[in-house]
Amino acid sequence: MPTQQGNANEAPRPARPPRRRRVRAAPRGVLPGLVTKPLAPYLLPPLALSLPCLPAVTAPSGSGYGAPGVAAMADAVVEYATTEMVPQQSRDEISLSLAVLRRRAPLRLLVFGLGHDSRLWHALNPGGATVFLEEDPAWYRVVRAQSPFLRAHLVAYRTRLDQADRLLAAYRSHPACVPPGGANATLRVRGNWACPLALHNLPPEVYETEWDMVMIDAPKGYFAAAPGRMAAIWTAAAMARARRGEGDTDVFLHDVNRRVEKVFAEEFLCEKFRVAETGRLWHFRIPPVSRRGDADGGRTPFC
16 A cells, blocks of 8 residues: 555656746846945945045146155155165164144254165254264265265364273363352353363354254264263253243253263263163253253252
8 A cells, every 4th residue: 555655666756846937138238246335334444534625736747845845855755775884873762853844843953874775864854954073084074975965074083082080070160150149140152162171163153053952973982082061961961051032951961871971971961861762772851041940059050
């Protein structure tokens, strides 16, 4: 008797083929499968939503790098992108100074030393005044030949690195080296030959300018007969004290890992005025003496 499942001797019925879905023909002029409805905003790539409008070009074609400093910046970018030479300072150290330049530029910038980074400092102060002081005649000629647009002076130092300890110990016995009393009393740098730490014979424009920022990365200070940076530090401190315009003087000192730079900075640039540091670079923000009113009673005459 056959069961509900059918007779075992009965041949199985062939399976029905799957039904095909009808594909509606695309309208004329539209490729099959092309999405013709606008996508919802959440389906668009993130970049398409955040990309700003193309800025309008308002300057006439051929204007070139007319804005102050733009051409110098372009030259510096090409220089460092196409050569193996690197600046004397690290990226973090340069960034510390750059923060001040961004905040205060255009400014008056005095740099002790010429180097592979001179073009950079010149470019980072567009519209400002940047002056370099170099003590090595041979190196001065090399850098000036490569970058004749830099405003640089060849200067002479009277000090030697092996005299640093004696100069530090004896400077208070030289009245010309010590700040006089009084809230508005300032030290004279120009023509101050009586103080062995004073750079008394610099070009006139150095004395006639109130520098907003000073970078001390020279002279040489790594062998006994080198000039050392004692006089540069003393002179920068004296100039910052004598400032009469608005604002303070931002002073940057490089190579503070060396003993002489460190002890002279603490004596003349003052620990209480140090506001930042990174790597081998210290940043001091020095107010003029006329706005201090908190002398240390002679223990540290410059602070």
